[in-house]
Amino acid sequence: MGILSDMKQRVTALESCGGTDAEGRALLDAIRVLSTDDVVDLVSIASGIKHDADRLIAVGAAIVAERSTRELGQSGAAAVRGYPTPVSLVQSISGGTRADAVRAVRVGEALLENADVSNIESDVAADSCWHDCLDRALLAGSLTSAQHDAIRRGLGEPQSELDEVWALAAAQLVAESDGIDVEELARRARQVRDALDPAGLEERQSRRFAARSLRTWTDADGGHHARIDFADEDAAFWNSVISSALRPRRGGPRFMTDAERAAADDLIADPRTNEQLTYDLITDVFRAGALASASDVFGVRRPGVRMVVVKDAIGPRDALGRMLATGHLEDGGDALAGSVIDRALCEVGAVEVTVDSCGNPLDVGREQRLFTPRQKLALAVRDGGCVWPGCRVTASYCEAHHSEHWATGGKTDIDAGILLCRFHHMLLHNAGWRILRVGKGPFLLHRPPGGAGEPIPLQSKSAVRWAWDPPPSGGRTGWRAA
Structure with missing residues (x-):
């Protein structure tokens, strides 16, 4: 037609x-x-x-x-x-x-x-x-x-x-x-x-690193301005610093201690705009320097940049000795060159998360209601952020949802856990939506009672989902070999 x-x-x-x-x-x-x-x-x-x-x-x-x-x-x-x-x-x-x-x-x-x-x-x-x-x-x-x-x-x-x-x-x-x-x-x-x-990524990030700059100027009225061109790794750290401080204003997870909740309430009630808070935060970071403790400046969540790389996708080093691999930021999934991953391994080490062929890490049972930090790391690797269709909230702003409700006997297992942002987590519990899973199959989003339409398969937003979910047209072996 x-x-x-x-x-x-x-x-x-x-x-x-x-x-x-x-x-x-x-x-x-x-x-x-x-x-x-x-x-x-x-x-x-x-x-x-x-x-x-x-x-x-x-x-x-x-x-x-x-x-x-x-x-x-x-x-x-x-x-x-x-x-x-x-x-x-x-x-x-x-x-x-x-x-x-x-x-x-x-x-x-x-x-x-x-x-x-x-x-x-x-x-x-x-x-x-x-x-x-x-x-x-x-x-x-x-x-x-x-x-x-x-x-x-x-x-x-x-x-x-x-x-x-x-x-x-x-x-x-x-x-x-x-x-x-x-x-x-x-x-x-x-x-x-x-x-x-990965070789092309290394060159692209090298160009952006070489182009890094900070320029300040004063306009005709005496106003002071700045422009920053970030290197990729530095941009990730700046974003982590800002996100750590502003999470309550941006819809971070609700589950916290009473002291943390009081601090979050104070920040939400603060009359400053997010842009003003960001400015004051960065200024405080410069002033405090190494003399202040992390909690003095950042509150309850210390900033940091998590990088994810598929272990068996690391290739041989190039002629300059750089690791040929592509890593990804846990939040947002932006790519990082092998040299950045290599440097991070030297500085802070690594946490290994082992998954099965469907991307599922191991269970840890029902001993506690809340998911552990290590489990949340595994969920971040698998889900890449809020899995609700069309949502772009990153993993650090998400809450872990029990597809089998804890109150009715559900386990705090990775197999039954899935990442949702605060809005979609509350919508699911308050409006009759349900997320169910049979065995190792996909998580399915079911509409509220009376809603028309088939259940919606939920897809990972992870940048490394290709490791366990390759395109069906190529087949796992053909895709990975390519």
Whole structure:
């Protein structure tokens, strides 16, 4: 079915929502009387129409760019209409931001680049480059232009001999894209790239380390400003310092001692904004230096950066003696080069977490209600953060939920534990949602009684989930060997 037929079907479905064919204030009034389900359907259908339009804009932008090359000069399509670049022409037509126009042209040019070497609309044509599946998914309407751009830019360009591996990774990301926001999809793409190319990761992080800088200046009114370009490891530590101090304001775990709860309540009631608190915190850190105890500055959670690396994925060292491996931050999963992992091993050592083929660490029984710090570390490695669909809260801000409730005999076992942020943990207990698991199978999120729809399989957000959950299209052996 063609794109216009798709759009016509969506418009017809939109009309069935009722009240949408109105003008001005009448449109708001008409939609306000709809049920919540009807409004959600309306937004979903309208989003589908927008995605169809974005596809047309991307393809049109590609042709505009093709007809506005430097070689064409003043006779190019953009110049003839008084615009210096195709991006400025597309932005003028669409009325959107420059960033949107740049992306439309970039996606369109990617489609043209691939069209020169293969027929991307043919399902029987052999893949001639790794991003064929992205282009086909975009043109078929199963991938938005923003998702296409996020995956392609996140994966970057592989070495020629790795095209097949990149194609497998791209196909897996396309399969995972439904229901994932663009920022998360881009993050996963970067994680995959860094896991597949540890040597490239080492070079990228070396460049960012070489570019580290702190610049301060005073403006004409006497205001003082600063700009920091972080090295990756240092950014992780700064974020850990800030997160440790502001967790109660940002929705950290609720389970704490009375003294900790009192301190958290004081912070929540503090009239300063989060930005002001962050400024004062960093200033206090500089002033206190080595003379203050950690609790004086940071409160109940001392900052630190946890790094996760799959032990059997560590390769031989390169010519400079650097470890060839890709590690990941426990919070957020951003990649770390082997040299950073190596240095951390020398400075602070390591904690080994052994998991089975499904990513499950061992049980520790029912001796206590709360999960131990070591268990929470294992859950962080396995789950990577709140597992609720679409949630991006990192592991250090999550609470461990018993899928078999402790009050009814459930065990404090890793097999029965799963990470949820405070909001989704409270929603689950208060609104009738349930998370169940049969044996070593996936955790399944069940809707409240009366809710329509099948249970939702919950997926790990961990950057190292490939170690136990490889893409089915490649098979475990093929994926790991690649």
